[in-house]
Amino acid sequence: MKKIIFILVVMIVGFVCFSIYRHPFTSENVDEVSCDELFCQYYSDADDILSTMSLEEKIGQLFFVRFDESAAEEQIETYHPGGYVLFAKDFLNQTKESISSLLQHLQEVSKVSLSFAVDEEGGSVTRVSRYPNFRESKFLSPKEIYATGGYDALESTEKEKGELLLSLGLNVNLAPVADVSTNSDDFIYDRSFGKDAKETATYVGKMVDYANEVGISSCLKHFPGYGNNSDTHTGSAIDNRSYESFLESDFLPFEAGIQEKVPMVLVSHNIMMAVDSKYPSSLSQKVISILRDELDFSGVVITDDLAMGAIDQYRDQECVTCLAVNAGNDVMIVSNIEQAYQELMHAVENKEVSIKKINKAVKRILAWKFAYHMIDKDSISNDFNYE
DSSP states (O other): OHHHHHHHHHHHHHHHHHHHHHOSOOHHHHHTOSSOSTTGGGHHHHHHHHTTOOHHHHHHHTEEEEOOHHHHHHHHHHHOOSEEEEOGGGGTTOOHHHHHHHHHHHHHHSSSOOEEEEOOOBTTBOSSTTSTTTOSSOOOOHHHHHHHHHHHHHHHHHHHHHHHHHHTTOOEEOOOBOOOOOOTTSTTGGGSOOSOHHHHHHHHHHHHHHHHHHTOBOOEEEETOOTTOOOTTTSOOEEOOOHHHIIIIIHHHHHHHHHTTOOEEEEOOOEETTTOSSSOGGGOHHHHHIIIIISOOOSEEEESOTTSGGGHHHHTTSOHHHHHHHHTOSBEEESOHHHHHHHHHHHHHTTSSOHHHHHHHHHHHHHHHHHTTSSOGGGSOGGGTOO
16 A cells, blocks of 8 residues: 555656646746746846857747758758748658657757747647647647537647647647637638637637646737738738727737746737838837737747738838848748848848847747757757857
8 A cells, every 4th residue: 555655656746847847937937037027037048058159040040931841951051040830731641750750850950959830720720630640630629629628628638739749849839829709701710719809818828828838839829919801821911990999809818828928929910000000010110019018028929921922012122031120029930041041141231130139039039948948958059068
Protein backbone atom coordinates (compact mmCIF):
# COMPACT_ATOMS: atom_id res chain seq x y z
CA MET A 1 0.00 0.00 0.00
CA LYS A 2 2.82 2.41 0.94
CA LYS A 3 4.53 1.60 -2.33
CA ILE A 4 1.38 2.48 -4.29
CA ILE A 5 0.99 5.78 -2.42
CA PHE A 6 4.65 6.60 -3.09
CA ILE A 7 4.24 5.96 -6.81
CA LEU A 8 1.12 8.13 -6.94
CA VAL A 9 2.91 10.98 -5.15
CA VAL A 10 5.83 10.78 -7.59
CA MET A 11 3.45 10.85 -10.55
CA ILE A 12 1.58 13.89 -9.20
CA VAL A 13 4.79 15.78 -8.47
CA GLY A 14 6.11 14.98 -11.93
CA PHE A 15 2.92 16.17 -13.56
CA VAL A 16 2.94 19.42 -11.58
CA CYS A 17 6.60 20.08 -12.44
CA PHE A 18 5.93 19.42 -16.11
CA SER A 19 2.96 21.79 -16.08
CA ILE A 20 4.98 24.55 -14.47
CA TYR A 21 7.78 24.09 -16.99
CA ARG A 22 5.47 24.21 -19.97
CA HIS A 23 3.33 27.13 -18.83
CA PRO A 24 5.04 30.36 -19.92
CA PHE A 25 3.60 32.52 -17.15
CA THR A 26 3.69 30.82 -13.79
CA SER A 27 2.84 32.93 -10.75
CA GLU A 28 6.37 32.39 -9.49
CA ASN A 29 7.88 33.93 -12.60
CA VAL A 30 5.39 36.79 -12.70
CA ASP A 31 6.23 37.75 -9.10
CA GLU A 32 9.85 38.26 -10.14
CA VAL A 33 8.98 40.74 -12.88
CA SER A 34 9.96 44.34 -12.19
CA CYS A 35 7.92 45.85 -15.02
CA ASP A 36 4.42 45.20 -16.30
CA GLU A 37 5.22 44.06 -19.85
CA LEU A 38 4.22 40.53 -20.78
CA PHE A 39 7.69 39.09 -21.41
CA CYS A 40 9.59 41.23 -18.92
CA GLN A 41 11.13 38.31 -17.06
CA TYR A 42 12.77 37.14 -20.29
CA TYR A 43 14.20 40.48 -21.46
CA SER A 44 17.62 40.00 -19.85
CA ASP A 45 18.19 36.73 -21.73
CA ALA A 46 16.88 38.33 -24.91
CA ASP A 47 19.29 41.25 -24.49
CA ASP A 48 22.21 38.85 -24.15
CA ILE A 49 21.43 37.37 -27.56
CA LEU A 50 20.50 40.68 -29.16
CA SER A 51 23.86 42.20 -28.26
CA THR A 52 25.67 39.54 -30.32
CA MET A 53 23.47 39.68 -33.43
CA SER A 54 24.39 41.35 -36.71
CA LEU A 55 22.00 43.75 -38.42
CA GLU A 56 21.26 41.04 -40.99
CA GLU A 57 20.31 38.56 -38.28
CA LYS A 58 18.13 41.10 -36.51
CA ILE A 59 16.21 42.02 -39.66
CA GLY A 60 15.62 38.37 -40.49
CA GLN A 61 13.94 37.79 -37.11
CA LEU A 62 11.11 40.13 -38.12
CA PHE A 63 9.85 37.78 -40.84
CA PHE A 64 7.56 34.77 -40.77
CA VAL A 65 7.96 33.25 -44.23
CA ARG A 66 5.45 31.17 -46.14
CA PHE A 67 7.03 27.72 -45.98
CA ASP A 68 8.74 26.18 -48.99
CA GLU A 69 10.60 23.01 -48.09
CA SER A 70 12.87 23.22 -51.14
CA ALA A 71 14.03 26.75 -50.29
CA ALA A 72 13.92 26.84 -46.50
CA GLU A 73 17.47 25.77 -45.70
CA GLU A 74 19.03 28.30 -48.07
CA GLN A 75 16.69 31.02 -46.77
CA ILE A 76 17.74 30.31 -43.19
CA GLU A 77 21.41 30.56 -44.06
CA THR A 78 20.96 33.73 -46.14
CA TYR A 79 18.13 35.71 -44.54
CA HIS A 80 17.93 34.34 -40.96
CA PRO A 81 14.08 34.38 -40.76
CA GLY A 82 12.45 34.30 -37.35
CA GLY A 83 10.01 31.63 -38.42
CA TYR A 84 7.78 30.00 -40.99
CA VAL A 85 4.06 29.61 -41.57
CA LEU A 86 3.07 26.17 -42.85
CA PHE A 87 -0.05 25.51 -44.90
CA ALA A 88 -2.01 22.37 -45.74
CA LYS A 89 0.13 21.51 -48.76
CA ASP A 90 3.18 21.28 -46.51
CA PHE A 91 1.65 18.31 -44.66
CA LEU A 92 0.46 16.44 -47.73
CA ASN A 93 2.17 13.03 -47.97
CA GLN A 94 3.96 13.69 -44.68
CA THR A 95 3.82 11.64 -41.49
CA LYS A 96 4.28 12.70 -37.89
CA GLU A 97 7.81 11.35 -38.03
CA SER A 98 8.78 12.94 -41.35
CA ILE A 99 7.49 16.45 -40.60
CA SER A 100 8.99 16.52 -37.11
CA SER A 101 12.32 15.32 -38.53
CA LEU A 102 12.24 18.02 -41.21
CA LEU A 103 11.45 20.82 -38.77
CA GLN A 104 14.09 19.60 -36.33
CA HIS A 105 16.68 19.64 -39.12
CA LEU A 106 15.81 23.24 -39.94
CA GLN A 107 16.06 24.13 -36.27
CA GLU A 108 19.59 22.77 -36.27
CA VAL A 109 20.47 24.89 -39.32
CA SER A 110 19.21 28.12 -37.72
CA LYS A 111 21.36 30.01 -35.19
CA VAL A 112 18.27 31.19 -33.28
CA SER A 113 15.49 28.66 -32.86
CA LEU A 114 12.70 29.10 -35.38
CA SER A 115 9.00 29.62 -34.80
CA PHE A 116 6.87 27.24 -36.84
CA ALA A 117 3.26 28.39 -37.13
CA VAL A 118 0.04 27.01 -38.58
CA ASP A 119 -3.61 28.07 -38.77
CA GLU A 120 -5.21 25.10 -37.05
CA GLU A 121 -8.49 26.78 -36.14
CA GLY A 122 -10.70 23.75 -36.71
CA GLY A 123 -13.69 23.53 -39.02
CA SER A 124 -13.06 25.19 -42.38
CA VAL A 125 -9.43 26.07 -41.54
CA THR A 126 -7.29 23.02 -40.75
CA ARG A 127 -3.72 22.61 -41.97
CA VAL A 128 -2.73 19.44 -40.11
CA SER A 129 -5.72 17.46 -38.85
CA ARG A 130 -7.33 17.19 -42.28
CA TYR A 131 -4.85 14.40 -43.01
CA PRO A 132 -5.41 10.90 -41.51
CA ASN A 133 -1.66 10.56 -40.92
CA PHE A 134 -2.02 13.15 -38.17
CA ARG A 135 -5.53 12.58 -36.80
CA GLU A 136 -8.38 10.20 -37.54
CA SER A 137 -10.68 13.13 -38.27
CA LYS A 138 -10.11 16.84 -38.61
CA PHE A 139 -10.77 19.11 -35.67
CA LEU A 140 -14.28 20.52 -35.71
CA SER A 141 -14.82 24.26 -35.48
CA PRO A 142 -14.96 25.72 -31.96
CA LYS A 143 -18.64 26.57 -32.39
CA GLU A 144 -19.40 22.95 -33.33
CA ILE A 145 -17.44 21.60 -30.37
CA TYR A 146 -19.10 24.03 -27.97
CA ALA A 147 -22.55 23.11 -29.28
CA THR A 148 -21.98 19.44 -28.47
CA GLY A 149 -20.06 19.65 -25.20
CA GLY A 150 -19.60 23.22 -23.98
CA TYR A 151 -16.31 24.43 -22.53
CA ASP A 152 -15.35 21.01 -21.21
CA ALA A 153 -15.27 19.69 -24.76
CA LEU A 154 -13.45 22.78 -25.99
CA GLU A 155 -10.81 22.44 -23.30
CA SER A 156 -10.04 18.79 -24.04
CA THR A 157 -10.03 19.40 -27.79
CA GLU A 158 -7.85 22.49 -27.69
CA LYS A 159 -5.35 20.86 -25.37
CA GLU A 160 -5.21 17.82 -27.64
CA LYS A 161 -4.66 20.18 -30.57
CA GLY A 162 -1.82 22.01 -28.83
CA GLU A 163 -0.13 18.78 -27.81
CA LEU A 164 -0.38 17.42 -31.36
CA LEU A 165 1.16 20.54 -32.88
CA LEU A 166 3.98 20.64 -30.33
CA SER A 167 4.74 16.96 -30.95
CA LEU A 168 5.33 17.78 -34.62
CA GLY A 169 7.72 20.64 -33.87
CA LEU A 170 5.12 23.37 -34.41
CA ASN A 171 5.11 25.96 -31.65
CA VAL A 172 2.58 28.61 -32.76
CA ASN A 173 -1.10 28.19 -33.56
CA LEU A 174 -2.49 31.27 -35.33
CA ALA A 175 -5.77 30.99 -33.44
CA PRO A 176 -8.26 31.63 -31.89
CA VAL A 177 -10.37 33.83 -34.11
CA ALA A 178 -11.51 36.68 -31.85
CA ASP A 179 -13.80 38.35 -34.38
CA VAL A 180 -17.40 38.94 -33.35
CA SER A 181 -19.96 37.68 -35.84
CA THR A 182 -23.52 36.47 -35.36
CA ASN A 183 -24.66 36.81 -38.98
CA SER A 184 -24.19 33.68 -41.10
CA ASP A 185 -23.84 35.89 -44.19
CA ASP A 186 -20.61 37.47 -42.88
CA PHE A 187 -17.38 36.31 -44.54
CA ILE A 188 -15.80 35.61 -41.15
CA TYR A 189 -18.84 33.92 -39.55
CA ASP A 190 -17.84 30.29 -40.22
CA ARG A 191 -14.48 30.90 -38.53
CA SER A 192 -15.88 32.88 -35.60
CA PHE A 193 -17.44 31.62 -32.37
CA GLY A 194 -20.76 32.82 -33.77
CA LYS A 195 -21.92 34.57 -30.58
CA ASP A 196 -22.13 38.13 -29.31
CA ALA A 197 -19.16 40.12 -28.01
CA LYS A 198 -19.57 39.14 -24.37
CA GLU A 199 -19.78 35.41 -25.05
CA THR A 200 -16.99 35.61 -27.62
CA ALA A 201 -14.82 37.35 -25.03
CA THR A 202 -15.43 34.53 -22.54
CA TYR A 203 -14.56 31.99 -25.22
CA VAL A 204 -11.36 33.79 -26.26
CA GLY A 205 -10.11 34.11 -22.70
CA LYS A 206 -10.57 30.39 -22.11
CA MET A 207 -8.91 29.45 -25.40
CA VAL A 208 -5.83 31.50 -24.54
CA ASP A 209 -5.69 29.85 -21.13
CA TYR A 210 -5.98 26.34 -22.65
CA ALA A 211 -3.06 27.07 -25.00
CA ASN A 212 -0.91 28.52 -22.23
CA GLU A 213 -1.52 25.48 -20.05
CA VAL A 214 -0.20 23.22 -22.81
CA GLY A 215 2.67 25.59 -23.62
CA ILE A 216 1.89 26.49 -27.22
CA SER A 217 1.75 30.11 -28.37
CA SER A 218 -1.73 31.22 -29.38
CA CYS A 219 -2.51 34.27 -31.51
CA LEU A 220 -5.68 36.37 -31.51
CA LYS A 221 -6.95 37.48 -34.90
CA HIS A 222 -7.98 39.68 -36.67
CA PHE A 223 -7.51 42.97 -34.79
CA PRO A 224 -9.33 45.39 -34.65
CA GLY A 225 -12.21 43.02 -35.47
CA TYR A 226 -13.39 41.78 -38.85
CA GLY A 227 -17.06 42.67 -38.56
CA ASN A 228 -19.03 41.98 -41.76
CA ASN A 229 -16.22 43.05 -44.09
CA SER A 230 -15.24 41.27 -47.28
CA ASP A 231 -12.30 38.91 -47.82
CA THR A 232 -8.97 40.79 -47.71
CA HIS A 233 -7.21 37.90 -49.44
CA THR A 234 -8.59 39.24 -52.71
CA GLY A 235 -8.99 42.99 -52.22
CA SER A 236 -9.53 45.94 -49.91
CA ALA A 237 -12.09 45.89 -47.11
CA ILE A 238 -13.41 49.25 -45.94
CA ASP A 239 -14.88 49.24 -42.42
CA ASN A 240 -17.16 52.26 -41.94
CA ARG A 241 -18.32 51.45 -38.42
CA SER A 242 -17.98 54.01 -35.65
CA TYR A 243 -15.17 53.81 -33.13
CA GLU A 244 -17.79 53.40 -30.41
CA SER A 245 -18.99 50.17 -31.99
CA PHE A 246 -15.49 48.73 -31.64
CA LEU A 247 -15.31 49.83 -28.02
CA GLU A 248 -18.66 48.24 -27.24
CA SER A 249 -18.18 45.04 -29.21
CA ASP A 250 -15.11 44.10 -31.28
CA PHE A 251 -12.46 45.06 -28.74
CA LEU A 252 -14.00 42.99 -25.93
CA PRO A 253 -12.65 39.57 -27.02
CA PHE A 254 -9.19 41.04 -27.58
CA GLU A 255 -9.26 42.62 -24.13
CA ALA A 256 -10.24 39.25 -22.65
CA GLY A 257 -7.38 37.48 -24.41
CA ILE A 258 -4.90 40.13 -23.32
CA GLN A 259 -6.12 39.76 -19.74
CA GLU A 260 -5.30 36.04 -19.97
CA LYS A 261 -1.78 36.82 -21.26
CA VAL A 262 -2.16 36.03 -24.95
CA PRO A 263 1.35 36.31 -26.40
CA MET A 264 0.51 37.38 -29.96
CA VAL A 265 -2.11 39.43 -31.82
CA LEU A 266 -2.48 39.41 -35.61
CA VAL A 267 -3.63 42.64 -37.26
CA SER A 268 -5.92 42.53 -40.30
CA HIS A 269 -5.73 44.47 -43.55
CA ASN A 270 -9.17 46.02 -43.03
CA ILE A 271 -9.24 49.82 -43.29
CA MET A 272 -10.69 51.15 -40.04
CA MET A 273 -12.18 54.40 -41.35
CA ALA A 274 -12.98 55.76 -37.89
CA VAL A 275 -9.26 55.78 -37.06
CA ASP A 276 -7.20 55.77 -40.29
CA SER A 277 -8.77 56.19 -43.72
CA LYS A 278 -5.42 55.99 -45.56
CA TYR A 279 -3.84 52.74 -44.46
CA PRO A 280 -5.12 49.25 -43.65
CA SER A 281 -4.92 48.37 -39.97
CA SER A 282 -1.80 46.26 -40.46
CA LEU A 283 0.11 49.28 -41.80
CA SER A 284 -1.47 51.90 -39.54
CA GLN A 285 0.41 53.33 -36.59
CA LYS A 286 -2.86 54.80 -35.36
CA VAL A 287 -4.60 51.44 -35.21
CA ILE A 288 -1.69 49.56 -33.67
CA SER A 289 -1.32 52.34 -31.09
CA ILE A 290 -4.85 51.50 -29.93
CA LEU A 291 -3.78 47.89 -29.40
CA ARG A 292 -0.67 48.96 -27.51
CA ASP A 293 -1.86 52.01 -25.57
CA GLU A 294 -5.61 51.54 -25.10
CA LEU A 295 -5.77 47.76 -24.77
CA ASP A 296 -2.35 47.56 -23.03
CA PHE A 297 -0.98 44.76 -25.20
CA SER A 298 2.78 44.36 -24.77
CA GLY A 299 3.19 41.04 -26.58
CA VAL A 300 4.11 40.32 -30.20
CA VAL A 301 2.13 42.15 -32.90
CA ILE A 302 2.11 40.37 -36.26
CA THR A 303 0.66 41.38 -39.62
CA ASP A 304 -1.64 39.26 -41.67
CA ASP A 305 0.10 38.00 -44.82
CA LEU A 306 1.53 40.99 -46.70
CA ALA A 307 1.07 39.12 -49.99
CA MET A 308 -2.72 39.42 -49.72
CA GLY A 309 -4.72 41.40 -52.25
CA ALA A 310 -5.68 44.17 -49.81
CA ILE A 311 -2.02 45.29 -49.74
CA ASP A 312 -1.41 45.38 -53.50
CA GLN A 313 -2.19 49.07 -54.01
CA TYR A 314 0.29 50.06 -51.28
CA ARG A 315 3.01 47.72 -52.50
CA ASP A 316 3.10 49.49 -55.86
CA GLN A 317 3.69 52.89 -54.26
CA GLU A 318 5.55 52.42 -50.96
CA CYS A 319 7.83 50.06 -49.05
CA VAL A 320 5.22 47.90 -47.35
CA THR A 321 7.67 46.30 -44.92
CA CYS A 322 8.83 49.79 -43.88
CA LEU A 323 5.25 50.87 -43.26
CA ALA A 324 4.60 47.71 -41.23
CA VAL A 325 7.63 48.15 -38.96
CA ASN A 326 7.11 51.89 -38.50
CA ALA A 327 3.45 51.22 -37.66
CA GLY A 328 4.55 49.09 -34.70
CA ASN A 329 4.46 45.49 -35.93
CA ASP A 330 7.08 43.13 -34.53
CA VAL A 331 6.62 40.37 -37.11
CA MET A 332 5.52 40.37 -40.74
CA ILE A 333 4.16 37.38 -42.63
CA VAL A 334 5.66 37.39 -46.13
CA SER A 335 5.84 35.14 -49.16
CA ASN A 336 8.88 36.70 -50.84
CA ILE A 337 11.56 36.83 -48.14
CA GLU A 338 14.28 38.05 -50.49
CA GLN A 339 12.35 41.15 -51.58
CA ALA A 340 11.03 41.95 -48.10
CA TYR A 341 14.45 41.48 -46.49
CA GLN A 342 16.25 43.66 -49.04
CA GLU A 343 13.59 46.39 -48.74
CA LEU A 344 13.90 46.54 -44.98
CA MET A 345 17.70 46.38 -45.03
CA HIS A 346 17.79 49.28 -47.49
CA ALA A 347 15.33 51.26 -45.36
CA VAL A 348 17.43 50.81 -42.21
CA GLU A 349 20.63 51.78 -44.01
CA ASN A 350 18.89 54.92 -45.29
CA LYS A 351 17.38 55.69 -41.87
CA GLU A 352 13.80 55.32 -43.13
CA VAL A 353 13.39 52.73 -40.38
CA SER A 354 15.36 53.24 -37.16
CA ILE A 355 17.63 50.57 -35.75
CA LYS A 356 15.97 51.37 -32.41
CA LYS A 357 12.65 50.06 -33.77
CA ILE A 358 14.36 46.94 -35.11
CA ASN A 359 16.08 46.26 -31.78
CA LYS A 360 12.86 46.75 -29.82
CA ALA A 361 10.96 44.30 -32.03
CA VAL A 362 13.71 41.68 -32.00
CA LYS A 363 14.07 41.90 -28.22
CA ARG A 364 10.35 41.23 -27.83
CA ILE A 365 10.48 38.35 -30.33
CA LEU A 366 13.40 36.70 -28.54
CA ALA A 367 11.74 37.14 -25.14
CA TRP A 368 8.56 35.57 -26.55
CA LYS A 369 10.61 32.62 -27.81
CA PHE A 370 12.13 32.19 -24.36
CA ALA A 371 8.69 32.36 -22.75
CA TYR A 372 7.34 29.53 -24.89
CA HIS A 373 10.48 27.39 -24.70
CA MET A 374 11.21 27.82 -28.38
CA ILE A 375 14.69 28.79 -27.23
CA ASP A 376 16.52 28.54 -23.95
CA LYS A 377 20.08 29.07 -22.82
CA ASP A 378 21.07 25.48 -23.52
CA SER A 379 19.80 25.57 -27.11
CA ILE A 380 21.57 28.75 -28.27
CA SER A 381 24.15 28.15 -30.97
CA ASN A 382 27.77 28.53 -29.93
CA ASP A 383 28.06 31.03 -32.77
CA PHE A 384 26.49 33.55 -30.40
CA ASN A 385 29.01 32.84 -27.62
CA TYR A 386 26.05 33.04 -25.22
CA GLU A 387 27.17 32.15 -21.71
